[in-house]
Amino acid sequence: MxxxxxRGGGRPTIADVARKAGVGAITVSRALREPERVSPELREQIxxxxxxxxxxxxxxxxxxxxxxxxxxxxxxxxxxxxVFAEVVRGIYDGxxxxxxxxxxxxxxxxxxxEERLLQVFLSQKPSALIVSGIDQTPAARxxxxxxxxxxxxxxxxxxxxxxxxIGFSHLEGGRAVTRHMIEAGYRKVGFIGARMDPRSxxxxxxxxAAMEAAGLYDVRLVTTTTTPSSVSLGQELFRDAxxxxxxxxxxxxxxxxxxxxxxxxxxxxALAIPSKVGIAGFNDLDMMHVxxxxxxxxxxxxxxxxxxxIAMARAAIAGKRPADxxxxxxxxxxxxxxxxRHPDGRRPPAP
Amino acid sequence: MxxxxxRGGGRPTIADVARKAGVGAITVSRALREPERVSPELREQIxxxxxxxxxxxxxxxxxxxxxxxxxxxxxxxxxxxxVFAEVVRGIYDGxxxxxxxxxxxxxxxxxxxEERLLQVFLSQKPSALIVSGIDQTPAARxxxxxxxxxxxxxxxxxxxxxxxxIGFSHLEGGRAVTRHMIEAGYRKVGFIGARMDPRSxxxxxxxxAAMEAAGLYDVRLVTTTTTPSSVSLGQELFRDAxxxxxxxxxxxxxxxxxxxxxxxxxxxxALAIPSKVGIAGFNDLDMMHVxxxxxxxxxxxxxxxxxxxIAMARAAIAGKRPADxxxxxxxxxxxxxxxxRHPDGRRPPAP
DNA sequence: TTGTACGCGTTATCAA
DNA sequence: TTGATAACGCGTACAA
Numbered sequence: 237m238x239x240x241x242x243r244g245g246g247r248p249t250i251a252d253v254a255r256k257a258g259v260g261a262i263t264v265s266r267a268l269r270e271p272e273r274v275s276p277e278l279r280e281q282i283x284x285x286x287x288x289x290x291x292x293x294x295x296x297x298x299x300x301x302x303x304x305x306x307x308x309x310x311x312x313x314x315x316x317x318x319v320f321a322e323v324v325r326g327i328y329d330g331x332x333x334x335x336x337x338x339x340x341x342x343x344x345x346x347x348x349x350e351e352r353l354l355q356v357f358l359s360q361k362p363s364a365l366i367v368s369g370i371d372q373t374p375a376a377r378x379x380x381x382x383x384x385x386x387x388x389x390x391x392x393x394x395x396x397x398x399x400x401x402i403g404f405s406h407l408e409g410g411r412a413v414t415r416h417m418i419e420a421g422y423r424k425v426g427f428i429g430a431r432m433d434p435r436s437x438x439x440x441x442x443x444x445a446a447m448e449a450a451g452l453y454d455v456r457l458v459t460t461t462t463t464p465s466s467v468s469l470g471q472e473l474f475r476d477a478x479x480x481x482x483x484x485x486x487x488x489x490x491x492x493x494x495x496x497x498x499x500x501x502x503x504x505x506a507l508a509i510p511s512k513v514g515i516a517g518f519n520d521l522d523m524m525h526v527x528x529x530x531x532x533x534x535x536x537x538x539x540x541x542x543x544x545x546i547a548m549a550r551a552a553i554a555g556k557r558p559a560d561x562x563x564x565x566x567x568x569x570x571x572x573x574x575x576x577r578h579p580d581g582r583r584p585p586a587p
Numbered sequence: 588m589x590x591x592x593x594r595g596g597g598r599p600t601i602a603d604v605a606r607k608a609g610v611g612a613i614t615v616s617r618a619l620r621e622p623e624r625v626s627p628e629l630r631e632q633i634x635x636x637x638x639x640x641x642x643x644x645x646x647x648x649x650x651x652x653x654x655x656x657x658x659x660x661x662x663x664x665x666x667x668x669x670v671f672a673e674v675v676r677g678i679y680d681g682x683x684x685x686x687x688x689x690x691x692x693x694x695x696x697x698x699x700x701e702e703r704l705l706q707v708f709l710s711q712k713p714s715a716l717i718v719s720g721i722d723q724t725p726a727a728r729x730x731x732x733x734x735x736x737x738x739x740x741x742x743x744x745x746x747x748x749x750x751x752x753i754g755f756s757h758l759e760g761g762r763a764v765t766r767h768m769i770e771a772g773y774r775k776v777g778f779i780g781a782r783m784d785p786r787s788x789x790x791x792x793x794x795x796a797a798m799e800a801a802g803l804y805d806v807r808l809v810t811t812t813t814t815p816s817s818v819s820l821g822q823e824l825f826r827d828a829x830x831x832x833x834x835x836x837x838x839x840x841x842x843x844x845x846x847x848x849x850x851x852x853x854x855x856x857a858l859a860i861p862s863k864v865g866i867a868g869f870n871d872l873d874m875m876h877v878x879x880x881x882x883x884x885x886x887x888x889x890x891x892x893x894x895x896x897i898a899m900a901r902a903a904i905a906g907k908r909p910a911d912x913x914x915x916x917x918x919x920x921x922x923x924x925x926x927x928r929h930p931d932g933r934r935p936p937a938p
Numbered sequence: 939t940t941g942t943a944c945g946c947g948t949t950a951t952c953a954a
Numbered sequence: 955t956t957g958a959t960a961a962c963g964c965g966t967a968c969a970a
Contacts, residue, residue, distance in 0.1 A: 601948065645947055648949085649948055
């Protein structure tokens, strides 16, 4: 027996397979990656040898030799935020059974952290990069532009894509709910926002635009914090908002967690929903339609964004860049009981 | 100028740095990985050259040469389940600023998928592996045992660790809540369960043990489904449970999402909580204490499990295997208004 | 369709 | 403490 090489961990290599199958190593390599370019007989022999030896290609060696890892780097600001959890789920599902792997990075809503992770990811020579939002730092943007691989910005759309983009306008989303509440008859519509990342800011801008258009805007109606969002924070912020403006008759919450907190707090304070106070959230998590009363929200296609982002990336990797480099997914206003102050709003279903 | 190598993407290599710093390539390599083994002067020169060139080591080459990637493979059954999202957050946080990277895999609660992902991960020669639960298939277990790297099983503890383990007893958790409800005076305590993965099964076993001990067990009180958990599913299952046993006076839900759905449905049906029906969840998400009324749950240290799992893995990688290979984190029963039927239960706070 | 020669960028080995 | 040399396992380029 030929002694094993000095360093190897003992796993069979492509050479072992080649020897066993009686072919050249490169043929094995091809049989694995482009089977159609190898004759059926050899393919068969090689498959047997692979099985017999339990051969698994070494991804590191492959990446080094081909100067490209079968990895898609994905940068999201949070892993616990349900919205991004669903985006990530869509991304994983969009992979199908390709040999591609996802490398996740959590930027914690920090531009600097995003830069750092980009550096790290780039050192792997990924096949593509997916990043969240459109507010990269100049340095991060430069990194992306010289990445030498397809780049997809997700969740938002804007005027100046690095490469590809898929998302929707958060400003329009914010405007749509606010307008809906105004039309439902609410006048003192408050805005409650946590975290206040760029997308939250734009929802606020939409809120403001709608309120100003109706001549209802008042800065005291706006209650925000940079603290991360949570149900309990919604409760607190609602109390703060009421303390500032006791005549508050509705709140548009930055997201559904806050809205849930507001609902509970309104229950506690015995404020009738929707007659005394209207509530709307953002994202339309499952619980919004189950809540009692059900809560108005804006349905955002986060899972689909993840799926499509991967589809776009895969197409670009394959050299088929999609015709539309910027995709606006839109959103959908889900008007429910929590804002049905008017007779034309939906009524609570009979029990 | 020496022409750049044929294939490289143009990025500077370690040789470039070595030339610029006037040292050997290996010295640069050492300066980067074990600075203390290089003289301060050279270290300084090398640092300057690295900065000047913008050198970033190629992870793929490093992994190939050292036969080990600085990657920790992490297998979880779900990314959207808040519980695992928090585990993952703990894992990322536990990384600190090591050079280690996390490679996430989603098994979708499937043993086969876990096997497949293990294969993929192993092909990268990870530095360590973290897997969820203790119910690996025999094939997966064999893979883990011959992985040649530290392995941490998380979320549960059991008698036969592959290597290391950190978690708690779901059976005891289920038993504790159930006992609490019985002590609060409930008699027809139902169990509502979604997904029914192994950990859910063990919580059910704990429920059953407590009910049988009190002579209250009745199979008709148990309502389960393999459908993934959600708030709306909680609503549905509660309706089903009530249809089966109209005298139901409490429900222990497999997790907090279901419990929230039950709460809303009880509200809808005008069933007073906790007098007509008691509710308990599992995991103690933030919303449980905010809910109105607040909901009894079992606090599980999922974030801490993630953090500690990484700590254990890092220690093992560094050759310092922890003294306790199996860590029981325990859990904490959070009794709240939703099960406070007895005067000794907590009262709702005054507004 | 298949094979040969070589390089990918780094680290392990061993000697100085 | 530092360096020369030889892998690491695979893919690219080119030839057959």
